[in-house]
Amino acid sequence: MPVRIPNRLPASSILRSENIFVISDERADSQDIRPLKLLILNLMPNKIETETQLLRLLANTPLQVDVELLRIHNRPSKHTSSDHMDAFYRDFEAIKNNNYDGLIITGAPLGNLEFEQVDYWPQICDIIEWSQRHATSVLFLCWAAHAALYHLYDTKRYLREEKISGVFRHRRLHGHIPLLRGFDDEFWVPHSRFAQVSLDKLKAHNELQVLAESDEAGAYLIMSKDNRNLFVTGHPEYTRTTLQDEYRRDLGQGLAPTIPTNYYPGDDPTQPPFARWHAHGALLFSNWLNYCVYQQTPFDLSAMQGFTPMES
Incomplete structure (x- = not known):
């Protein structure tokens, strides 16, 4: 089944050109099914690029998903037109009284800022708290994962000496957890960040479970033991060229970035980059929608209050 998005959303034509099934509002309204209701809080500057990356993965599932897009404030965006923001x-x-089957909160390019220095930190905290009552499952990506781990579980991050950028080998730590069904013992994931949370502290936390880790990148998948919150510290949604775009952007800004690890053949940035994480990203999002959202959520979303997901 398809992902339901407005016909005029730029991602719609891009995904259709890739033979990814998206469905119009008109056709979806004629179907007698109960679609999943998914909310995406998009904190990235280039909204359209991030929308397309996430919707590409959400469409790779037999479930019909109705997607709404949320912004953190209504100030003008430097990288996305006001017409796009106002339309979509x-x-x-406008949505705080709604309930959702799932919520995704994206990363944000906030680098070395302490959380309390982020101008919309109070709003982020409010939405994280709200999500625990109004969404069956919440998927936090990269910066949002660190922010939510800090706010909900008091796990403080630390800043690395240099940015971690590249594609890294990971290993799963558990064999029979639904979210990891179909995972290889080892798989690859892109990372692009300055901060990290101590792997030892995460493993010692009595409310959290580390599901996958990397020698270079640390904890990658962390799940709350009540199965409501999934923290993803990398970027499984990245396209083949996203790391390259970031590397060239940093070069253009005179930041002397290191070449992304395990990305270019022979570490030669004049060569086309090599992608080996797309299958993992599709499986992760499909498993999250199936096992953490679809099989956990109440049929009647008005019954969300007081709802507790089943444990694995």
């Missing part, structure tokens, strides 16, 4: 994004005040 909603403010928190």
